[in-house]
Amino acid sequence: EQHTIIALVQDRPGVLTRVAGLFRRRGFNIASLAVGASEQKGLSRLTFVVTGDQYTVEQATRHLEKLIDVVKVSNISEEDVVARELALIKVRTTPTNRSEILEIINLFRAKVVDVGTLSLVVETTGEEEKIDALYDLLRPFGILELMRTGRVAMVRGKTGGRISDDVGADAVIMGRNGATAEQAVDSAPGHYEGV
Numbered sequence: 240e241q242h243t244i245i246a247l248v249q250d251r252p253g254v255l256t257r258v259a260g261l262f263r264r265r266g267f268n269i270a271s272l273a274v275g276a277s278e279q280k281g282l283s284r285l286t287f288v289v290t291g292d293q294y295t296v297e298q299a300t301r302h303l304e305k306l307i308d309v310v311k312v313s314n315i316s317e318e319d320v321v322a323r324e325l326a327l328i329k330v331r332t333t334p335t336n337r338s339e340i341l342e343i344i345n346l347f348r349a350k351v352v353d354v355g356t357l358s359l360v361v362e363t364t365g366e367e368e369k370i371d372a373l374y375d376l377l378r379p380f381g382i383l384e385l386m387r388t389g390r391v392a393m394v395r396g397k398t399g400g401r402i403s404d405d406v407g408a409d410a411v412i413m414g415r416n417g418a419t420a421e422q423a424v425d426s427a428p429g430h431y432e433g434v
Contacts, residue, residue, distance in 0.1 A: 271389025331381030
């Protein structure tokens with residue numbers, strides 16, 4: 240069973256290694272991982288998909304919350320979410336099949352981002368099933384290369400204004416030592432932008 244977990248973490252060196260190590264030690268396979276800046280200075284948001292039963296994922300999530308650089312963790316698997324993935328697909332083309340390939344690409348509202356004499360690079364964004372379907376239709380032409388970002392997800396907007404990790408942009412985040420996230424980042428030795 241796949242679970243989508245969102246973690247808001249301090250933007251410090253080594254955080255990603257510690258998070259991945261925790262899941263490795265628990266025997267989880269991380270099916271996808273996406274990391275990027277959040278709306279809050281000094282914090283990054285990780286979205287990862289792991290496979291495991293509910294109990295084991297809950298245990299791992301509790302352990303994840305104990306990591307010093309982790310501000311908040313949410314398992315959003317049961318929530319109503321918007322989830323997307325980006326894929327770049329390089330497909331083999333010939334003068335005779337290029338128009339057929341372009342028709343398929345247009346049906347999926349994907350776009351061509353590079354054209355070569357023997358290939359096209361297609362960019363597509365959407366749910367995993369959409370990307371899988373496009374890939375399956377392009378496979379008979381010859382897939383030369385595939386790159387997928389992995390899932391990124393947010394809880395859908397509701398009247399209550401809940402967000403994926405229950406931390407609003409206006410909230411003051413307190414770390415374990417009582418400092419705000421911004422104070423903690425500003426005082427972090429050797430801090431750099433990026434996880």
